[in-house]
Amino acid sequence: MKALDGRVAIVTGASSGIGEATARRFAxxxxxxxxxxxxxxxxxxxxxxxxxxxSFACDVIDHAALEQCVRQTVEQHGRIDVLVNNAGLSYYERHADSTLDHWRQTMAVNLEPYYVLAKLVAPHMIQQRYGRIVNVSSVQAIASEATVGAYAATKGAINAWTRTLAVDLAEYGILVNAVAPGCIRTEMSVINGVDETTTPDFLGWYVKRRKIPLARPGTADEVANVVLFLSSDQCAYITGHTLVVDGGLTITF
Ligand SMILES: NC(=O)c1ccc[n+]([C@@H]2O[C@H](COP(=O)([O-])OP(=O)(O)OC[C@H]3O[C@@H](n4cnc5c(N)ncnc54)[C@H](OP(=O)(O)O)[C@@H]3O)[C@@H](O)[C@H]2O)c1
Structure with a gap:
């Protein structure tokens, strides 16, 4: 018996990184x-x-496409057991250089689709009296650096909303949790063509001086393992929780 035998799952941002690793693991x-x-x-x-x-190729800002995806999934497979909200973008930008348009674009990709998809799948999960929703957040919601204002705001909102949705949907057997990855080596860690987890700054501070106690970046598979747990029946008495997957990054000064 496998962890997700018979389950039907939707995973966003599945073309690379954490989403791809999760989709692969689920399958x-x-x-x-x-x-x-x-x-x-x-x-x-x-x-x-x-x-x-x-595959269902679409932009997550296209709400009509998300609706079609959920409708098609239920028509073809009869149910939806798991939703993993993971698609996201990140960038570095000082507050002085930021714009309201950019802020709104970040909300439109990182935050609104999480709500839209949860709203679309919830009626099916309620009917089944079973569901698992996992929202991929970030340690940026917990600890702060300059230049990631709008991104951090979306991730903080995801953590708060995860808790309230968990309370809201608990009576239907739907568990809602979040995962907050730290420094994970994916396409997102590549900034201007350079993987930030390979720079001298990263290797000096996060690895050699062990700002990350486990002294290395994480892998997409290591996050996918945690998403799998929260999406499975093994997770039966945890809801509204944000599980940090950061090698200890946020417990150090
Ligand atoms: N890597 C890290 O260190 C780290 C740390 C904390 C949190 N996270 C979070 O982990 C999640 C996954 O990131 P990752 O590290 O795996 O990065 P990634 O490899 O860049 O993956 C991002 C995924 O999101 C999809 N995506 C982006 N914009 C989209 C849009 N408008 N419509 C549909 N799909 C879209 C991308 O697919 P397409 O380009 O094909 O659309 C891709 O599959 C994100 O929510 C991110 O904030 C990552």
């Missing part, structure tokens, strides 16, 4: 997976490698 744990992202060819490649994984 190998027996789930039927609907993988969402914009890069169609990446999703199709993933589908060719994973049993029971189908």
């Amino acid at each position: 190998h744990e027996g789930a039927t997976v609907v993988a969402i992202a914009r890069r169609r060819e990446r999703l199709e490649h993933l589908a060719s490698e994973c049993p029971r994984l189908t």
Whole structure:
């Protein structure tokens, strides 16, 4: 018996990084997976490698497409057990250089689709009296640095909203949790063509001086393992929690 045998899951941001690792892991744990992202060819490649994984290429700011995705999933598979809200963007920008348009764009990609998809899947989960919603947040919601204002605001909102949604949906057997990754080596850690987890600054402070006690960046698979746990029946008495996956980064001064 695999962890997600018979379960139907939607994973956003599944064309790379944490979302791809999660979608891959879910498929190998027996789930039927609907993988969402914009890069169609990446999703199709993933589908060719994973049993029971189908791709749904769209932009998460397209709410009509998200609605179509959920409708299609229920028509084809009869249920939705797991939603992983993961698609996101990040960038560095000082407050003085930021604009309201950029702020709104960040909300539109990182925050609003989480709400929209949860709103679309909840009626099905309520009817089933079963569901797992996992929202991918960030340590930026917990500890702060300059230049990530709008991004941090979306992640802080995700943590607060995860708690309230957990209370709201608990009576229907729906568990809602978040995962807050630290420094994870993915396409997102590549800034202007340079992987920030390989720079002398990163290696000096986070690794050599052990700002990250485990002294290395994390991997997408290590986050996917935690998302899998929170999405499975193994997670039965945890809801509204934000589980930090950061090698100890946020417990150090
Ligand atoms: N890497 C880290 O250190 C780290 C740390 C904390 C939190 N996180 C969070 O982890 C999540 C995944 O990030 P990652 O590190 O795995 O980065 P990634 O490899 O860049 O993955 C981001 C994913 O989001 C998708 N995406 C972005 N904008 C989209 C849009 N408008 N519509 C549909 N899909 C969109 C991308 O697919 P397409 O480009 O194909 O659309 C991609 O699949 C994000 O929520 C991020 O904030 C990452």
